[in-house]
Amino acid sequence: MQKLRRPVLALLMAGATLGVGAASGLMPAWAGTSTKPSTAQNSALSGELFHLILIGELELRAQNPGAAYQLLLDAARRSKEEALFRRATDIAVEARAGDQALSAVQAWRVAAPKSLDALRYEVQLLIALNRVGDTVEPLKTLLGLIPPADRAGGLLALPRTLGRGAKPEAIVGVVERVVAPYQKDADPAVAAAAWVALARARLAAERVDESLAALQSAQQVQPQSEAAVLLALELMSKAQPVAEPMVQRYLKAQGPAGGSTLNAVRLIYARGLAGQERHGEALGLLQTVTREAPDLTEAWLTLGALQFELRQYTESEQTLGEFLVRSERAGALASGHPDTVEADDADRPDGRPDPQSELRRQRSQAMMVLSQAAEKRGDLRAAEAWLDRIEEAPALLLQSRRATLMAQRGDVDGARRLLQDLPADTPEAARGKLMAEATLLREAKRWGQADAVLQGAEELFPNDVDVLYERAMLAEKRQRYEEMEVLLRKVIQLQPQHHHAYNALGYTLADRNVRLPEARALIQRALELAPGEPYLLDSLGWVAYRMGRHQEALEALQTAYASRPDPEIGAHLGEVLWVMGRKDEAARVWREVQQRDAANEVLQETLQRLKIRL
Incomplete structure (x- = not known):
């Protein structure tokens, strides 16, 4: 019988790869080339080996995977053909015979010591068999064999590769041993990647201080490491x-x-700053990004949303209008690209949403904010028109906005029915409906009805801190201060980290000018839980003002207002300046507030009480 060539072997095994074929795909691209057979080369399979392969495949078809595995592994050992080792391993995995699969891979490594595929298979099998500690040797070998240009990527992928089901502490031990030879590598990118991999593994094990130390080492080696700064941003988001x-x-x-890359990092950083209520810094950074990278559409969306949050409604509408123009252009370009024509229906293997779907989601977000901005201007027709253009939004959110506009027109009862008619197939949906209805009634100043709705929610969801907190805020509106305090203290008991509850109780005491030392202690506790938050600094400044500590009050309020120029904070700052004799500065702050929100209740009460006309 003539000797078979590799193409014949490939035909014989075509379509038969099982199990680990998919599992090996879990390994990152850095781990080596594809598991598909390489370009055709002459092979030396004898008639006897061909017979073993054929019988093995027939045994598999006859539902005898054990016999098939033995025959094909025997053929692989005789021929040293990698495709046969791979085939025997796949059969064992498909039969859920992990130990036999590992034996096949280990035999494969003996036959082909430099095979990247064999190493990848071995790592995946050891992870699947919960033997993460045994991956050190194959991982070291694999990293030593891959091209130097891919080594940094290989190191960075280690925590993710090992993290499928293994205990975080075990992963730290493996990563420490695998990356150690590379932490002083001559290539700064490789050395930095080694430290970042270790930092990420330690973070997953909640060893935050050690993670930070490794991250600092990474940045010392390579100050421009993208992987290091991305992990630093992640740590920032974890307080x-x-x-x-x-x-x-x-x-x-x-x-x-x-x-x-610089502007992408700036964007993420700005979002982190906004999340920490450091709005002034975030605003400046986002303006820089939109100026230097105008095609980075997400920056326009984030900037517009932040401007709205800061009640800069005109600027927000302009920015979000620019976002819609640029994102529409970007979407048209993407839809015309051959790789994205079918993007809407494609499943992305990395789990991320396809670009077109993500773009529609972002555009819907922008239109939702534009609807709210139009409402603030009193243009309810424009607000509804923006809602009509939204393609993707949760039903409750969309109907809540429609109900709000209906209530603005005076039909509060119709707005309630609109919300009540929404389906509530899950407890979360039922809770969301009740909270939306209560918010609608609170904004309409129907406080008694809002509280009745929340009492119904409390019966369905006892000890729900959000329901209790909203009830407390309604009690404050109705000047039922004892009831408010009972509710807030219950929130604190259920969730001791609820800084808003500490702040609300402390601020209300300060605003009523009672129990001021206790009020101060409550607000300071809130600041311990959420350092630097502007609303908490506003409360701290207000209680200091009530206690006669004007300079202390001024410093806290100036810091708060610089970070978040909110009308209520501005009203407080203006009052402190006025009482300190700095009347021109006070008037300037109040005028700024008046331009943003002339109807603000706190501003109006302050000006009336101090008998001031701007």
Whole structure:
């Protein structure tokens, strides 16, 4: 019998790859080439080996995977053909025989010591068999064999590769041993990647201080490491302020010619700052990004949303209008690209939404904010028109906005029916409906009806802190202060980290000018839980003012107003300035507030009480 060539072997095995074929795909691209057979080469399979392969495949078809595995593994050992080792391994995995699959892979490695595929299979099998500690040797070997240009990516992928089902502490031990040889690599990118991999593994194990130390080492080795700054941004989002200087050092190291990566980092950083209520800093950074990278459409969306939050409604509408124009252009370009024509119906293997769907979601977000901005201007028709253009939004959110506009026209009862008619197939949906209805009634100043709705919600969802907190705020509106205090203290008992409850109770005491030392202690506790939040600083400034500590009050209120120029904070700041004799400054602040929100109740009450006309 003539000797078979590899193409014949490939035909014989075509379409038969099972199990690990998919599992090996879990390994990152850095781990090597595809598991598909390489370009055809001459092979030396004898008639006897061909017979073994054929019988093995027939045994598999006859539902005898054990016999098939033995025959094909025997053929692989004789021929040293990688495709046969791979086939025997796949059969064992499909039969859920993990130990046999691992034996096949280990035999494969003996036959082909430099096979990247064999190493990848072994790592995946050891992880699947919950033997993460045994992956150290194959991972070290794999990293040593892959091209140097891919090594940094390989190191960065380690925590994710190992993290499927393994205990975080076990992963830390493996990563520490695998990356150790590369932490002083001559290539800064490789050395930094080694430290970042270790930092990420430690973070997953909740060893935050050690994670930060590794991250600092990464940045020392390579100040411009993108992986390091992205992890630093992630740590910032987890309330780790020590990570922020790393982000700032990265931005400084990039310089003005940092390009798209620099502006992407700026965008993420700005979002983090906004999340920390540091709106002034976030605003400046976003303006820089939109100026230097105008095609980064997400920056326009984030800037417009932040401007709305800061009650800069005209600027918000202009910014979001620019976002819609640019995103429509970007969507048209993407839809005309051959790789994205079928994007709407395609499943993305990385789990991320397809670009077209994400673009529709972002455009819907922008239109929702534009609807709210039009409402603030009193243009209810424009507000409804924006809602009509929205393609993707949760039904409750969309109907809540429609109900709000209906209530603005005076039909509060019709607005309630609109919300009540929404389906409530799950407890979450039922709760959401009740909370939306209560919010609608609160905004219509139907406080008694709103409280009745929330009492119904409390019966369905006892000890729900959001329901209790909303009830407390309604009690404050109705000047039922004892009831409010009971509710807020219950919130604190159920959720001791609820800084809003501490603040609300402290501020209300300060505003009534009673129990001021207790009010101050409550607000300081809130600030311990949420350092630097402007509304909490406003409360701290207000209680200091009530206690006669004017300079202390001024400093807290100026910090709060600089971060978030909110009308209520501005009204308080103006009053403190006025009482301190700095009347021109007070008038300037009040005029700023008046331009943003002339109907603000706190501003109006302040001006009337002090008998001031601007």
